[in-house]
Amino acid sequence: MSSQTDDGPSRERILAAATRLFAERGYDATSTRAIGEAVGLNIATVAYHVGAKPELYRAVMRRAHRAQREAVTAALADLAACDPAPAETRAALLGFVDAYLSFCLAHPEVPALWMRRWLAEGTELAEIETDFAGPLVAEVAASVRAVLDRAGLGAGADIEMLVFTIVWTAHSFAQAGVIDAAGRRLGTRDLPVLDRFRRHLYAVVTGVLDRPAP
Template identity: 50%
Template sequence: MSQHRTAAEASRERILAVATDLFAEHGYDGTTTRTIAGAAGLNVATVAYHVGTKADLYREVMRRAHEAERAAVDAALAEFARTAPDDPARAAAEFADRYLDFCLEQPHVPALWMRRWMADAAEFADLEERYAQPLLETVRRELVAALPQLTSDRAELAVWTVLWTTHGFCRSVIRAQVPRFRTHLRALVQRELGLDGGVR
């Protein structure tokens, strides 16, 4: 790999990292290409050269956020499928734990989606169809398969409840309350899924 290509890739990654932070904090509509360029220590032309338009940059940021979330959810679902036959209440609580941990470790992901829920970047409506809806459907389908008493509607509402609650908490940045929120989330997901048994 040439030194020029390495430098170009480093610049692109720097731009993407800065843009991710700015889109998460201020939204797509509240962030300009000039702001991104300034925060990355580059000029606007250099940003355009490496990533294209602001819209191109936003799409790449959302794609990467989705890929990270998808990987975390897939791993959590695999563990859920292994545990649920013997102890569905524990499996559900641990699934919630893993999703909370992901959101705490990568707070830009819930921040980006919460910005969208507040009507940010309305011109990118296809992102929900491409990313959010298929992921939600995957989780819903796995929950119903593992918990025969669970209806499809109830499973979907449970998934949304975990998303809304976890994303809202992670945006609050009340880190001292993480243990208390975790206990609440575990109980909440068990209740929403109609599972008996205490939080473990």
């Protein structure tokens, strides 16, 4: 039996533990038993509050998507409200990029969950991409294209691929940082490295905008 409408403490604890474990181990390597053990509950109690493992995973990904969509929607609203002049539009687009990067850094579990899916975790649950990722990417690409067209920018740019590039790089940096010449992993708390990454991402975006039309 599943009680999907139960938003009490037990359900929240289960979802929090499931989010952490799915992000760390992936869908395939995370059992309902392990999630239950993380919160001191048995499998039957987990199922009562959230359902079986696929239902639990959908709930985790739905919550992650809602947080992601909320941040992206706010950033798109700021982008759409910018002055249509080219210089202001460029600055606003970089502001959008920075807002998404900041979201990834503040909520590292969200990039981790999506990166696990990139590794073909939970492939039987293809509706995660159909319902969540696909529509959001398309919405962002259409919104960015409209703002750029208004300013006369990026006529030669593949905006959908630009959106994916921002997502790939922001997610990867939020999770792995960079490796220096000595083999040390420098993460997101290393402010000089973060600044260097941000400036590089800005340069990538700007370079795409300056690509000549075919």
